Amino acid sequence: MQSLTDKVALVTGASRGIGRAIAEALVAQGAFVVGTATSEEGAQSISAYLADKGQGLALNVNDSEAMAASLKDLEKAHGSIDILVNNAGITRDNLMMRMKDDEWDAVINTNLSAVFRVCKTVIRGMMKRRQGRIINISSVVGTTGNPGQVNYCAAKAGLVGFSKSLAKEVAGRGITVNCVAPGFIDTDMTKSLTDEQKQTIFNGIPAERLGKPEEVAAAVSFLASPGAAYITGETIHVNGGMAMV
């Protein structure tokens, strides 16, 4: 049964990996999905796989004004955004003692500050309509920590605190704010891990395998559904048992 018929969803970082799986899962539930990418090329590939169920959008989340303008156009064309999934993320791994300021800044900016900017833009419409779902993609390492990722882990843990605070602010307006924290999922991002990193990770996963992007998307899809209306400020961990929080 389709539970998201007539809903409009915005999924950031939707050109591949978990973001793409989320976009496809929301479409399967009947939503119209706008998927963002940083480049026109990425936006076109999103438009191609979503076909008539959605569209790709090149969005620079670091430019508040430009972003607000594109989102305004978008809402004019397709209606207000009901579901926002902040999925876009990058890694710039390095041991802290070697980490450059720009590696720190880039990750905090894209993975944390951009979420603040997108939420601030989108939540206006949700407030007015007294309904909305915001789902932020955190990570298991935001809870457990991971050597070589002080920037990434700080941003992902930051999303959890951000989501809890925003959840408290807007719960009375029918808006829920939650996180989904994937463990190690089979995507391009985890393919770039070294063999040594992978072996250490595998030893710690009771399920003895990587997760699939679709398994993360299923949790997002649930939080976006009408059945999850009373869940807010929560983090759902999708990690094959590697961290039980």
Add this chain to the structure above:
Amino acid sequence: MSNIEERVKKIIVEQLGVKEEEVKPEASFENDLGADSLDTVELVMALEEEFETEIPDEEAEKIKTVQSAIDYVSSHSDD
């Protein structure tokens, strides 16, 4: 009653769910009309839309009573 005053009062009635007779000029949104801080933010958003203007945060913070809302809009509106 000026047109602006009527429109501002109508928005306050709608946003805060209060009776029209409660919306006196000196009434404070938070102390008299039962608004919380988020209600006040939403009220400013509604005023921005009605009068097609953008109210900067430092100005929005000063809009705490019915009269201050009317005054702000009157001095920043063309109509």
